[in-house]
Amino acid sequence: MTDSDLDALEEELADFAEPDKKGGRTSREERIIAGFEDVLKFVDEQGRLPLHGEGRDIFERLYAVRLDRLRQLPDVRDVLLKLDRHGLLGDVQQLSEELDDDELLAELEGAFEPSDIETLVHVERPEDIKRPDEVATRKPCTEFGKFRPLFDRVKQELKADIRKARPFELKAEIESGRYFIVHGQIAYVAEKDEVFTNDHGKRDARLRVIFDNGTESNMLMRSLQRQLNADPAGRRISEVDAGPLFGSTSEEGDFGSGTIYVLRSNSKDPRIVEHRDVIHKIGVTANDVAIRIAAAKTDPTFLFADVEIIATYELFNVNRVKLENLLHKIFEPARLDLEMKDRFGRPFRPREWFLVPLSIVDEAVSRVKDGTITDYIYSPQSVALLKAE
Numbered sequence: 001m002t003d004s005d006l007d008a009l010e011e012e013l014a015d016f017a018e019p020d021k022k023g024g025r026t027s028r029e030e031r032i033i034a035g036f037e038d039v040l041k042f043v044d045e046q047g048r049l050p051l052h053g054e055g056r057d058i059f060e061r062l063y064a065v066r067l068d069r070l071r072q073l074p075d076v077r078d079v080l081l082k083l084d085r086h087g088l089l090g091d092v093q094q095l096s097e098e099l100d101d102d103e104l105l106a107e108l109e110g111a112f113e114p115s116d117i118e119t120l121v122h123v124e125r126p127e128d129i130k131r132p133d134e135v136a137t138r139k140p141c142t143e144f145g146k147f148r149p150l151f152d153r154v155k156q157e158l159k160a161d162i163r164k165a166r167p168f169e170l171k172a173e174i175e176s177g178r179y180f181i182v183h184g185q186i187a188y189v190a191e192k193d194e195v196f197t198n199d200h201g202k203r204d205a206r207l208r209v210i211f212d213n214g215t216e217s218n219m220l221m222r223s224l225q226r227q228l229n230a231d232p233a234g235r236r237i238s239e240v241d242a243g244p245l246f247g248s249t250s251e252e253g254d255f256g257s258g259t260i261y262v263l264r265s266n267s268k269d270p271r272i273v274e275h276r277d278v279i280h281k282i283g284v285t286a287n288d289v290a291i292r293i294a295a296a297k298t299d300p301t302f303l304f305a306d307v308e309i310i311a312t313y314e315l316f317n318v319n320r321v322k323l324e325n326l327l328h329k330i331f332e333p334a335r336l337d338l339e340m341k342d343r344f345g346r347p348f349r350p351r352e353w354f355l356v357p358l359s360i361v362d363e364a365v366s367r368v369k370d371g372t373i374t375d376y377i378y379s380p381q382s383v384a385l386l387k388a389e
Contacts, residue, residue: 027140027215029079034214036070036080039063043086057159062184141216146291151186151212154179154237165235168228174207174221176301177287179237182227186212186237192221194300194342208295239286239321258286258320260313260327260368262361263293265353267305271338279336280310281353282361284324300342303350310358313365326373330364331356334380360385 025033042050042063050056050063070080071089080089141147157163165181174180176192191208198204205221228234263281265272272279281302285292289309296302315323328335328351336353356378363385367373376385 025079029076030140031213031215032070032073032076033079033083035066036083039067039070039088040083040086043088049088058165059155059159138211138215138217141210141214144210144214144216147188147190147210150188150287150291154186154188158237164238166238168225168234168236173236174224176299177285177292180224180228181233181235181237182224182231184233187224188212189224190216191295191299193298194344194346194348195221196344196346198222239319258284258315259289260284260315260323260365261289261292261309262311262358263302263307264310265303265305265307267303269303269305269340272303272305275355278355278357279353280356280358280361281307282327282331282356283352284315284320284327286320298343300340300348300350301352303340303353304343311361323368327364328352330373330376330385331378334378355380357383 039050042060050060050067052061052064056064067088070076077089154163158165163179168180174189174192176189178189180187180189188210189207190210193206195203195205202222207219207221207224208216209219209224210216228236261281261283263283264276265279265281267273283292289312293302293307293309296307297304331354334355336350336355338353339347339349341347360378360383364373364376364378367376367385375387377388378384379386
């Protein structure tokens with residue numbers, strides 16, 4: 001059995017662990033209810049059942065398969081009937097033949113528990129033994145309320161072609177704030193710990209991944225990579241392509257594409273304390289800045305310390321990745337040159353912190369708005385933005 005097969009099996013076996021009761025329901029029931037509520041929401045908005053077919057939206061096809069599967073699970077009918085305001089759980093229907101085997105697997109896999117025929121009972125083979133470094137059990141996400149709006153927005157942006165679902169290619173694409181589709185679910189990388197070298201000499205990192213069915217996992221980066229590579233329908237969801245690099249006003253139909261944020265560290269490291277007023281993290285995010293910094297204490301990106309939001313600037317029609325790279329290039333001469341140690345004692349150098357006054361950042365943002373920023377670079381000696389030669 002390959003690493004990819006073992007990794008996928010570990011995920012499935014984790015779902016068959018003794019269910020935890022929460023509010024009178026098992027974790028399996030909670031996941032199924034969440035999936036059924038997605039179908040109900042679709043019917044509320046569209047006024048009809050979700051349908052199969054290649055010409056249909058990917059989410060509609062997923063909901064259609066999900067509804068068919070729910071109708072075939074008699075053990076959950078009592079759980080769902082009280083919620084079934086549209087009478088969707090009628091007579092059991094066969095899964096539509098409009099989908100071929102690959103499409104069905106891609107759309108259905110991971111949305112529900114495997115059928116009994118796929119379940120290993122009282123069988124333990126050597127290759128099924130879990131490897132502690134790799135295994136991350138999914139659990140209900142207690143903070144899912146703050147992540148749900150992110151998933152709703154991503155789904156809207158996919159439908160509007162603002163984002164694209166593209167084949168997954170490189171593990172370098174797995175970064176905080178990125179979205180993926182794996183085993184039929186949208187996965188959001190909420191946190192990424194410091195990269196380390198594992199026992200096999202490979203670069204890896206521990207992640208916090210939130211799934212759109214209300215669960216989360218602390219899987220390793222290489223584990224997510226293997227799942228995406230093994231899943232024929234595995235996809236990365238592109239960043240928002242909101243048009244040109246610069247823009248300063250919102251017009252009807254525009255989407256706010258992100259926020260420039262400036263943070264100040266509350267680290268007690270003497271080297272930070274000495275220059276705290278001018279040491280700033282400058283970044284660009286598509287998400288709420290408060291969500292971005294929620295786990296600052298455990299994130300090397302934030303120097304393992306709480307941070308203060310000093311300033312934010314909302315963006316419209318801006319390519320966030322290009323803009324962040326541009327700002328970092330402009331302030332490169334003032335990049336903080338500091339070696340720190342993570343919680344495991346491994347050294348790292350923060351890359352997004354700069355010794356630059358807030359007033360200079362304000363000026364840089366103003367030049368972003370008028371389109372002249374590409375003509376300037378920051379001079380630490382002059383403490384000013386100077387015309388690039």
